[in-house]
Amino acid sequence: MNLVYRLIYDTAALKILKKMDKQVAARITLWLHERLDNCVNPRLWGKALNGNLGEFWRYRIGNYRVLCKIEDHKLKVLVLELDYRKDIYD
Numbered sequence: 001m002n003l004v005y006r007l008i009y010d011t012a013a014l015k016i017l018k019k020m021d022k023q024v025a026a027r028i029t030l031w032l033h034e035r036l037d038n039c040v041n042p043r044l045w046g047k048a049l050n051g052n053l054g055e056f057w058r059y060r061i062g063n064y065r066v067l068c069k070i071e072d073h074k075l076k077v078l079v080l081e082l083d084y085r086k087d088i089y090d
Contacts, residue, residue: 006076007037013079020082024064028082031061042070042077053089056080064088 009017017025035045036059046057046068059066065088067081081088 002040003075004038004040005036005042005070007032007079008076009079013082016082028061028064028066032059032066032079035059036068036077042068058088060085 017029020028036042043057046059048054049056049058049067053067055069056067057070059068063085064082065085066079067088069078069080070076071078
């Protein structure tokens, strides 16, 4: 039996999604759910960040970036931040 990760949204990430253009938000959530919800290894799709953001993973969806924290002990991927690629790391 393989253990799978669950996709969880932080309340701040949900607020950002609600303010976004509906088509962009739908594209992002579809991408996240297809690849990260119930997956065995969420690291396949993303990239680990360095420096003071070293505990986070970045997922690239078109011109947008999604910052997540992968919690292995709880088997969950926590979506923390979403933004346009040039603004995400500010």
